[in-house]
Amino acid sequence: xxxxENVYKTYPNGVTAINGIDVTIDQxxxxxxxxxxxxGKSTFIKLxxxxxxxxxxxxxxxxxxxxxxxxxxxxxLRRDIGVVYQDFKxxxxxxxxxxxxxxxxxxEETPRNIRRRVMQVLDQVGLKNKARFIPDELSGGExxxxxxxxxxxxxxxxxxxxxxxxxxxxxxxxEIMRILEEINASGTTIIMATHSKEIVNTIKKRVxxxxxxxxxxxxxxxxxxxxx
Amino acid sequence: xxxxxxxxxxREGSRNIWRNGWMTVASVGAVTTTLVLVGAFLALMxxxxxxxxxxxxxxxxxxxIDLTADQAEIxxxxxxxxxxxxxxxxxxxxxxxxxSSLIDSLGEEGKVWEMYEQDNPLNDVYIVxxxxxxxxxxxxxxxxxxxxxxxxxYGQEVVQNLFKFNQYARNIGLVLIVGLIFTAIFLISxxxxxxxxxxxxxxxxxxxxxxxxxxxRWPFFIxxxxxxxxxxIVPILIITTGYYYLSHSGNALTQFSFVELLPFSPFxxxxxxxxxxxxxxxxxxxxxxxxxxxxxx
Ligand SMILES: Nc1ncnc2c1ncn2[C@@H]1O[C@H](COP(=O)(O)OP(=O)(O)O)[C@@H](O)[C@H]1O
Ligand SMILES: [Mg+2]
Numbered sequence: 461x462x463x464x465e466n467v468y469k470t471y472p473n474g475v476t477a478i479n480g481i482d483v484t485i486d487q488x489x490x491x492x493x494x495x496x497x498x499x500g501k502s503t504f505i506k507l508x509x510x511x512x513x514x515x516x517x518x519x520x521x522x523x524x525x526x527x528x529x530x531x532x533x534x535x536x537l538r539r540d541i542g543v544v545y546q547d548f549k550x551x552x553x554x555x556x557x558x559x560x561x562x563x564x565x566x567x568e569e570t571p572r573n574i575r576r577r578v579m580q581v582l583d584q585v586g587l588k589n590k591a592r593f594i595p596d597e598l599s600g601g602e603x604x605x606x607x608x609x610x611x612x613x614x615x616x617x618x619x620x621x622x623x624x625x626x627x628x629x630x631x632x633x634x635e636i637m638r639i640l641e642e643i644n645a646s647g648t649t650i651i652m653a654t655h656s657k658e659i660v661n662t663i664k665k666r667v668x669x670x671x672x673x674x675x676x677x678x679x680x681x682x683x684x685x686x687x688x
Numbered sequence: 689x690x691x692x693x694x695x696x697x698x699r700e701g702s703r704n705i706w707r708n709g710w711m712t713v714a715s716v717g718a719v720t721t722t723l724v725l726v727g728a729f730l731a732l733m734x735x736x737x738x739x740x741x742x743x744x745x746x747x748x749x750x751x752x753i754d755l756t757a758d759q760a761e762i763x764x765x766x767x768x769x770x771x772x773x774x775x776x777x778x779x780x781x782x783x784x785x786x787x788s789s790l791i792d793s794l795g796e797e798g799k800v801w802e803m804y805e806q807d808n809p810l811n812d813v814y815i816v817x818x819x820x821x822x823x824x825x826x827x828x829x830x831x832x833x834x835x836x837x838x839x840x841x842y843g844q845e846v847v848q849n850l851f852k853f854n855q856y857a858r859n860i861g862l863v864l865i866v867g868l869i870f871t872a873i874f875l876i877s878x879x880x881x882x883x884x885x886x887x888x889x890x891x892x893x894x895x896x897x898x899x900x901x902x903x904x905r906w907p908f909f910i911x912x913x914x915x916x917x918x919x920x921i922v923p924i925l926i927i928t929t930g931y932y933y934l935s936h937s938g939n940a941l942t943q944f945s946f947v948e949l950l951p952f953s954p955f956x957x958x959x960x961x962x963x964x965x966x967x968x969x970x971x972x973x974x975x976x977x978x979x980x981x982x983x984x985x
Binding site for chain 1: 689690692693696707890893894895896897898899900903
């Protein structure tokens with residue numbers, strides 16, 4: 461369902477962050493993206509929901525060719541992909557409920573369905589009783605759970621996470637991983653960039669290692685493979 | 689768009705108005721000032737133009753017929769005038785009728801003229817009205833060239849000055865109004881621009897979640913509309929109250945019979961609607977201008 465073919469990405473400042481990548485990821489897989497800082501992990505992830513456009517090559521996701529995509533189609537692509545960031549990216553002035561509901565308002569769900577579905581996902585991430593809080597009133601782990609709820613609220617087939625546990629303490633990180641595994645178990649593909657050796661070596665999944673913009677290793681049930 | 693989506697945009701737009709606090713006060717203030725001035729100008733201009741139209745309607749040409757002309761020649765002059773295409777009506781008034789209306793119009797002093805009733809020195813006249821008052825001058829010239837027309841009068845200076853004044857007033861008024869409106873649009877668009885810059889990160893997040901440009905644009909659009917409408921409340925109150933007092937008090941102006949103000953109803957109501965519409969237009973235009981560039985996130 462995800463296929464990258466000879467993909468290159470050079471930023472306007474001349475830095476080539478992705479240097480010829482070929483990869484396919486099947487529906488329902490759970491994939492860690494590992495590698496040293498500056499290796500190109502974030503860029504690899506941004507290419508998948510067109511926050512960045514490839515300089516060369518093809519990217520096909522859910523039968524959509526991102527290289528040939530028009531500006532107008534980008535919002536449609538993003539509605540089918542849930543994205544979770546290290547810094548959560550919640551709307552600061554909206555409540556937890558409103559942050560999650562936003563992803564459904566965008567696709568013009570009926571108010572009834574929005575209410576039902578939002579409460580359902582908030583329950584799933586264990587935040588039903590904090591629906592009326594604003595992000596600043598929550599801990600980091602709770603904010604990340606809101607972001608996950610928002611990412612999965614319209615049943616995406618693909619969930620992408622860029623270091624979702626990067627700002628969280630180990631205990632909270634395990635909590636987040638438990639939720640991601642649950643989501644994966646229901647059939648959603650998960651692609652997660654991470655620096656956490658403990659997580660990668662404990663919850664064994666496919667590991668893709670990137671260095672200098674190239675895939676240097678791709679193993680099922682792989683190891684983190686780096687010190688630090 | 690779903691009705692519930694529109695409701696959502698209205699809710700968000702109103703919230704922004706509330707959240708922006710002093711920025712809202714500033715831009716509503718700008719619209720208010722503009723609309724008070726625009727409203728006053730409009731009221732003045734429309735009344736001036738009404739007065740002018742009334743005066744124009746009274747403009748008529750008098751063609752004085754040669755004293756020596758016989759009845760056939762008098763009729764021929766009448767036919768000739770009738771044939772001028774711009775002429776709306778031609779009325780004959782004999783020298784006796786002219787004398788008695790002169791005596792009437794002068795009141796006490798008119799008595800002096802009564803002695804002329806036996807030997808009337810006045811001319812028979814044709815009173816001519818043109819379809820468009822603006823044609824008065826050219827028609828007068830044509831009539832003057834008809835044989836047996838001794839002289840024409842149409843209050844030359846009054847007519848010419850009136851037309852000129854009317855045109856100046858309209859042009860200056862329009863320039864001022866357009867200038868004021870653009871200033872207000874600029875101020876509103878700046879206010880909204882500042883709030884958008886402050887919310888750039890939020891807009892970026894919205895786009896990452898799959899919001900289209902127009903989805904993001906709508907609340908700002910509503911915000912502009914509301915700013916414009918809020919800004920037109922005070923001007924409407926000021927203008928209608930002011931106009932009510934002007935048109936209902938026997939003030940110095942209305943002592944001149946030709947200065948007749950447009951009646952409070954419906955004029956003040958129509959003017960209020962126009963002010964409201966201009967306010968809404970300023971707000972919408974201002975917001976549209978400010979968001980155009982800011983969506984490439
Ligand atoms: N927006 C950008 N503009 C220019 N260079 C960038 C940009 N984003 C990332 N880079 C560069 O691209 C390379 C890869 O960065 P990134 O994908 O963020 O790596 P990682 O997430 O693995 O740390 C780095 O050298 C980084 O400096
Ligand atoms: Mg990164």
